[in-house]
Amino acid sequence: MTAPATPDTGEKDPAIRVRGVVNKFGETVIHDGLDLDVRRGEVIGVVGASGAGKSVLLRTIVGLNHQAEGSIEVLGRDVDRLSDDEREALRRHWGVLFQDGALFSSMTVAQNIQVPIKQFLDLRPDLLAEVTALKIALVGLPPDAAVKYPSELSGGMRKRAGLARALALDPDILFLDEPTAGLDPIGAAAFDSLIRNLQQALGLTVFMVTHDLDSLTAICDRIAVLVDKKVIVGTLSSLLRHEHPWIREYFHGPRARAAGADK
Amino acid sequence: MARNLIAFLGLVTIAIGRAIRHPRRIRVTAVIANMERSGFNALPIVGLLSFLIGVVLAYQGVDQLTRFGAEIFSINLLAVSMLREIGVLMTAILIAGRSGSAFTAQIGTMKVNQEIDAMSTLGLDPIEVLVLPRILALVITLPLLVFYSDMLGMLGGAIALMLLLDMSPTQFLIQLNSAIPMGTFWVGIIKAPFFAFAIALIGCYEGLRVSGSAESVGRLTTQSVVEAIFLVLILDAGFSILFSSIGI
Numbered sequence: 472m473t474a475p476a477t478p479d480t481g482e483k484d485p486a487i488r489v490r491g492v493v494n495k496f497g498e499t500v501i502h503d504g505l506d507l508d509v510r511r512g513e514v515i516g517v518v519g520a521s522g523a524g525k526s527v528l529l530r531t532i533v534g535l536n537h538q539a540e541g542s543i544e545v546l547g548r549d550v551d552r553l554s555d556d557e558r559e560a561l562r563r564h565w566g567v568l569f570q571d572g573a574l575f576s577s578m579t580v581a582q583n584i585q586v587p588i589k590q591f592l593d594l595r596p597d598l599l600a601e602v603t604a605l606k607i608a609l610v611g612l613p614p615d616a617a618v619k620y621p622s623e624l625s626g627g628m629r630k631r632a633g634l635a636r637a638l639a640l641d642p643d644i645l646f647l648d649e650p651t652a653g654l655d656p657i658g659a660a661a662f663d664s665l666i667r668n669l670q671q672a673l674g675l676t677v678f679m680v681t682h683d684l685d686s687l688t689a690i691c692d693r694i695a696v697l698v699d700k701k702v703i704v705g706t707l708s709s710l711l712r713h714e715h716p717w718i719r720e721y722f723h724g725p726r727a728r729a730a731g732a733d734k
Numbered sequence: 735m736a737r738n739l740i741a742f743l744g745l746v747t748i749a750i751g752r753a754i755r756h757p758r759r760i761r762v763t764a765v766i767a768n769m770e771r772s773g774f775n776a777l778p779i780v781g782l783l784s785f786l787i788g789v790v791l792a793y794q795g796v797d798q799l800t801r802f803g804a805e806i807f808s809i810n811l812l813a814v815s816m817l818r819e820i821g822v823l824m825t826a827i828l829i830a831g832r833s834g835s836a837f838t839a840q841i842g843t844m845k846v847n848q849e850i851d852a853m854s855t856l857g858l859d860p861i862e863v864l865v866l867p868r869i870l871a872l873v874i875t876l877p878l879l880v881f882y883s884d885m886l887g888m889l890g891g892a893i894a895l896m897l898l899l900d901m902s903p904t905q906f907l908i909q910l911n912s913a914i915p916m917g918t919f920w921v922g923i924i925k926a927p928f929f930a931f932a933i934a935l936i937g938c939y940e941g942l943r944v945s946g947s948a949e950s951v952g953r954l955t956t957q958s959v960v961e962a963i964f965l966v967l968i969l970d971a972g973f974s975i976l977f978s979s980i981g982i
């Protein structure tokens with residue numbers, strides 16, 4: 472194992488460890504020495520102003536964006552020091568749900584779910600069908616959704632289908648980018664409780680970017696706030712007492728009161 | 735722009751190398767689906783336009799050459815221009831407009847929809863899954879389409895000439911046979927795979943450049959067609975110089 476260059480002040484054995492990450496696009500610096508630990512088995516909510524770099528942070532951790540500086544460890548492995556095979560193996564341990572599902576539009580829901588399974592496992596056709604049906608049921612989709620194309624589904628169903636694909640390989644970590652955006656409040660609440668139930672049943676670590684204060688209060692164990700190009704992490708109650716102006720505004724504004732955050 | 739395109743060409747070349755070493759990684763169903771869309775479905779339009787161009791060439795040739803009493807050489811004019819240049823150029827431009835733009839729009843929409851990101855996180859290489867099948871499909875179909883275009887162009891020209899010059903099909907064929915060597919026909923076809931590669935490469939490249947909004951899909955689709963046609967014409971000029979220097 473490689474010893475960390477900086478003295479370890481963070482969590483013991485976190486699911487995700489981000490150290491000193493710098494991200495910039497041209498001259499614009501998005502993250503500047505960002506540190507973050509995500510504990511195993513927790514639901515962490517990432518909030519921040521629009522354009523603060525929440526999505527970029529998620530994309531950097533899953534390897535869709537490469538940081539200019541800093542290191543990222545997932546499940547104890549430095550993602551930048553892996554061979555192709557090791558990276559492939561590590562990828563099996565996480566699932567990503569993009570906004571609006573990002574289902575492959577030329578495939579049915581069932582085929583979508585089978586893409587990662589076929590990529591990593593060699594299952595018999597009957598077993599494959601069984602696993603697919605199981606995943607569809609797991610996310611609360613009706614069985615007949617299997618043969619539908621993404622364009623035939625509602626936004627909420629597409630997200631559930633995307634979640635089923637993200638869960639296809641029984642990952643340890645689930646990344647969600649604004650999972651409840653664009654859903655009506657009832658649909659959003661149902662999706663929140665689905666994620667909470669799955670997280671508890673499957674022992675997932677959940678990294679969730681969100682704008683939804685209800686989701687934050689309902690299912691997140693801790694909250695990471697992206698301000699000033701870094702994150703401030705805390706529980707809801709500790710962040711309610713934080714004196715940073717943006718955090719105060721966020722948790723004590725009218726919408727926060729409506730969501731019952733600042734009780 | 736040019737530098738990024740060359741970098742993309744590098745990535746594609748690496749992927750082609752990998753596909754040659756592991757032929758099982760080639761997505762045969764995707765290749766066939768793309769061959770159907772860009773090749774088979776283009777048959778009516780390519781056929782119709784080639785036929786009409788053949789007729790036009792015949793009329794123009796007869797019109798001009800009659801003044802010198804050399805109207806029989808309209809057959810040479812028709813055969814040389816159709817087989818060497820017009821068949822392949824027109825088909826390539828048509829396919830750039832039809833399939834190159836479709837490649838950009840399809841891949842661009844997938845980009846907007848984050849399907850490409852989803853693919854990468856699942857460990858699938860977008861170049862292997864999306865780009866190679868399209869390139870391969872076009873490189874296979876364009877030469878076939880050019881052959882078809884040549885045949886229909888010659889047919890259109892032949893019908894027009896037989897009517898205008900009051901010839902029998904036999905006379906036409908005899909004159910045609912003495913007018914051009916068999917190689918003329920290959921001079922056109924040999925260019926087709928190169929044009930196809932350029933069209934598919936640009937179409938996919940511009941599609942992958944789409945970022946964020948649906949608006950950029952439209953803009954880059956237009957750009958992809960313009961660039962593809964531009965590149966085809968440059969390549970064609972290059973081939974002309976090459977062929978004349980080796981005396982074909």
Ligand SMILES: Nc1ncnc2c1ncn2[C@@H]1O[C@H](COP(=O)(O)OP(=O)(O)OP(=O)(O)O)[C@@H](O)[C@H]1O
Nearest residue numbers: 496501519520521522523524525526527528682945
């Ligand atoms: N590929 C890119 N190229 C250039 N700039 C980018 C790129 N991706 C993101 N950015 C910029 O980085 C900044 C942060 O973007 P990001 O998508 O992470 O915001 P966000 O916090 O997720 O916002 P939102 O809540 O609106 O989704 C934005 O200013 C964006 O313009």
Ligand SMILES: [Mg+2]
Nearest residue numbers: 525526527648
């Ligand atoms: Mg975002």
